[in-house]
Amino acid sequence: MRTFLACTSQESDISWLQGALSEMGHVLRVGQRLDALFALIEATGATLVFVGMxxxxxxSQCALIESLLEAKPLLAVVVIGDGFDNELVIAAMRAGAKDFITAGLRSSEVSGLVRRITDRLPALPVRREQGRLILLVGNQPDADAALVAAHLALRMQRPDQRTLLVDLGVPTAESLDVLGLEPSFVFSDAVRNLRRIDRSLIDSAFVAHDSGLRVLPAGPGDGRLEHYSSSELFLLTATLRQNFEHVVMNLIGQPDSEMLRNFVAQADRVCWYVDPSVSCCRRNLELLSQWRVDGVKLEHAQLLVDRYYTSVAPAAKVLARTFEMPLLAALPASAELRLRARNQRGTFFQLAPRDALTRAVGELATALAPGAPTKRPGGLLRRLAGGWS
Structure with a gap:
């Protein structure tokens, strides 16, 4: 999907553009700092920028347009403003804008205009290949989501498949207890050091599990996603994907926000995480219904049912029909194994390699990241290998 950048301070402009262009891509709000704009254009491959005037x-807005086009002559700029103000329209066109539209214009007219402009633009060079972004999303805080996310990331991690777990779920940094890690570098540090993040910083600052898995957790004061700007989070995610083959992100319990929706738009796979309880399903259905009304694209989303009992209704397939979403997996409850993993700080793969939950997590990791191993070597081979962490 395409990404369109919108440099406007009006919240109503963002909502209107997102609704009008939902079939074509997603809209990312940006500030007026040129260095941040250029970085986002590089990261997203955006060819069209909306500028409020x-x-x-x-x-200052005309100067911004002129500077953008001077540095990026293949870029198209469309101005949003009062179409009845002739002076404003003329100033925008003199600055180099391709067109001028009035906020609130009908969606069909906006999408038609954008399609005509983008179809005429020359093709840009192919961007550097990025790793897969896999999200766990759900409307109810759940400590088990971090447990599942950590084990998925562990299974995806291999020497030739560098994997990062970003834990922004609620409760905060639950994965650290699961993996037995104590980080000194957390998510807010990564945002503050956005321009400096490269392989060297990652290797020296991001905490690592014995398996080689890197973890970037939320810090004690990191809190909600709305503490950050959409552009900061987009740039950070793009940078991380350039340095890892797989990025698994736990966003369970994060409240609905523009930033959360932008993460979903960026993702390759979205695991909509629920348990079979009525209260959990009700809360998640409320959020899902709102997103569908708002035109959030969810073709890449699948339902992940956790703590599932085959003998207790509702059935996983019934839940999938209720959510109108393909069923990705139903993970067995295996309450004893979960408790042992937490209290002993051991992985499912170490504690009970043949348990139904262990096997289900391995199969899920393979479905989300083809090439990830589903099980360990057994018998003599496993003893010779010394087991996996």
């Missing part, structure tokens, strides 16, 4: 800031 008004009488009070007309000079």
């Amino acid at each position: 008004d009488r009070n800031n007309m000079s």
Whole structure:
């Protein structure tokens, strides 16, 4: 899907553009700092930028357009403003804007205009290949989501498949207890050091599990996603995907926000995480219904049912029909194994390699990241190999 950048301070402009262009891609709000804009254009491959314009800031907004086009002549700029203000329209066109639209214009007219402009633009060079972004999303805080996310990431991690677990779920940093790690570098540090993140910083600052898995958890004060800007989070995610083959991100319990929706738009796979309880399903259905009304694209989302008992209704397939979403997996409850993994800080793979939950997590990892091993070597081979962590 395409990404369109919108440099506007009006929340209503963002909502209107997202609704109008939902079939074509997603809209990312950006600030007016040129260095951040250029970085986002590189990261997203965006070819069209919307710029809000008004009488009070007309000079600085025109200067922004001119600077953008001077540095990126293949870029197209469309201005949003009062179409009845001739002076504003003329100033925008002189600055180099391709077109001028009035906020609230009908969706069909906006999408038609954008399609005509983008179809005429020359093809840009292919961007550097990025790793897969896999999200766990759900409307109810759940400590078991971190347990599942950590084991998925562990199974995906291999010497030739570098994997990162980003744990922003609620409760905070639960995966650290699961993996027995104590980080000194957390998510807010990564945002602050966005321009410096490279392989060297990752290897020296990101905490590592014995398996080689890297973990970037939320810090004590990191809190909600709305503490950050959409552009910061997009750039950080793009940078991380350039340095890892797989990025598994736990977002369970994060409240609905523009930032959360942008993560979903960026992702390759979205695991909609629920348990079979009525209360959990009700909360998640409320969020899902709102997203569908707002035009959030969820073709890449599948239902992940956790703590599932085959003998207790509702059945996993019934839940999938209720959510109108393909069933990805139903993970067995295996309550004893989960408790042992937490208290002993051991993995499912170490504690009970033949348990139904262990096997299900391995199969799920393979479904999400083809090439990930589903099980360990057995018998003599396993003893010779010394087991896997």
